[in-house]
Amino acid sequence: MEGAFEQCADEALRGEQRQMIQPTCLNDPKLKRLKEVLVDWINATLKPEHIVVLNLEEDLYDGLVLHHLLGRLADEHLPVEEIAVTTEAQVRKLGIIMEVLNNKLGVTEENAKWNVALIHSKDLLATLHLLVTMVKRLQPDLSLPPNVSVEVVRFEVNRSGIKSDKHIEHITEGRSDSDKDSGDKVSGGGKDSDKRDHIDQLMLLEPQKISAFKQAILHFVNKNMSSLGLQVTEMEKQFADGVMLLLLIGQLEGFFIPLSDFSLNPSSDAEMLQNVSLALEILCDRDIQVGSVDPQDIVSQDVKATLRVLYALFKKHKSK
Template identity: 60%
Template sequence: MRTGLKVYFRNKFMIGQKSKLIQPGSLKDPLLEKLKEALIDWINRTLKTEHIVVQSLEEDLYDGLVLHHLLFRLAGVHLDVEEIALTSSAQISKLEVILKELDKRLGLQDSSLIKWNVKLIHNKDLLATIHLLVAMVKCFQPELDLPPNVKVEVVIVEVSSSGIKSVVQTEVLTEDSLLTHFFSPSRHLGEDPIEQLLKLEAHKVNTVKKAILHFVNQNMATLGLQVADMDKQFADGVILLLLIGQLEGFFIPLFDFNLTPVNESEMLHNVTLAMDLLHDTDLQLPSIDPQDIVSQDTAATLKVLYALFKKYKEK
């Protein structure tokens, strides 16, 4: 390590402290810039109704205000913290409450998996801030397409009484997108992505199902409806018909289907009508037996919702 850097790290960090910083060269990486822009755009769209505008990940998130509002907008969580924390101690106290709740919502029980903490966020650490935001996107808005395969070179520095040790390594900020893989138009036409998906590990299946479910609930929100169980709630055809109407922008007369089906025959009528409507809209859909959806067949239900997701997620 050059002498200038040694002096810098001795002045900046305490003895016994280990720190991780993005290499200056990586800070100029176009992929990193694209990721930062995507995260800023996501924050600003999410908080548009709050009239909060973020311009810099390094400068605008350290005091907890933005994270506080994101947690409320994305998870509906109300925290007993002051709206604007002006002093450093107040900001740290606010961040402690927010990050504790966020870590719980993100399902991160293993502290070794958490790449951020109150001190790092409050110190405007870009690496920690990006890791936190990417984790929030994965949890709360998994269908959002962040730039995949973003990696940076980081230098890990440990200061001791005998000197400074440093090592350079590559750190992954975003991985190859599973959703991009399955929803890519470049996939071979002969492949059935859902059949392939269901052969993968359970957590990968759940990632795709969660993204599709989020898409469904976004489109059903104006009707005051929410889907929690993908298999069961589509079995009677009602939600599926209403979703098709929302996406296509037309009204399906109530006398054409059973709004409260009481038996399998009425459910089958609903699902069959839905499949007929989908074929009329020229939706690219594999051959699916309506009875399979009524019988809560996961593959059949996913194939229909996957086709809708793929067609309408960008609209």
């Protein structure tokens, strides 16, 4: 990060103002969690387009990800080149995208906390502000970690030389009681939205709390599978082919699923997908709501999708 400070100072000497996150803040658990949630959100949104983001600073600067997010979230498909290789092409592409995106977000270039130059220079603070605003306006049902703030160092040139100062900048706001109430009533306050909110909120917690929740679900599963001589140790992996899920549903709901109805030893993704689809259909028929879980997510070992299905079963049968 020393190199980043030197870059800011050099730009300040050239008459520019720059600011950046204090390096010590980059280890803040809340900031790390916010970055993880945003990366997961982007990857889930762009999964149908096979785009994977690993790092917010390194993967958004050329406009490719922002272009596809704009298309998926706002149905805006701009006539720009898919992959911009040169710096000139990237900046030009970002300019087109940012103009439309700012309009969708209801911000002007003057009051936005980001611009083409900052995004292209991989400025983390500007990138975070942009993504958080996109979530608020284009995906308001996504819960972000509240009260995330960072110390920002600002460089500025004056007659006596380089001046720097520090201030605290808020990236996400706190969650008020009214926000919590309204969040509980998303989509009319039905059972489906409650379960979806619970799992989404769970994934915002500390890793040890997520682990404790998963262990509780595993205990519930193994308690009800013991009579079959089966045990689950790797939740996402062992439920991915649908077999264990179908057997668990049969145990909990008290009926036998004919072996001819599913593949007991699936050898392809298609057979796994068929098993999981059957399991979700049975849950739907028995009025066990699991939200908008896609069978492919279970097959792909998506932890949130798997937990959402198992939690729905746990809620109904936890007394067993």
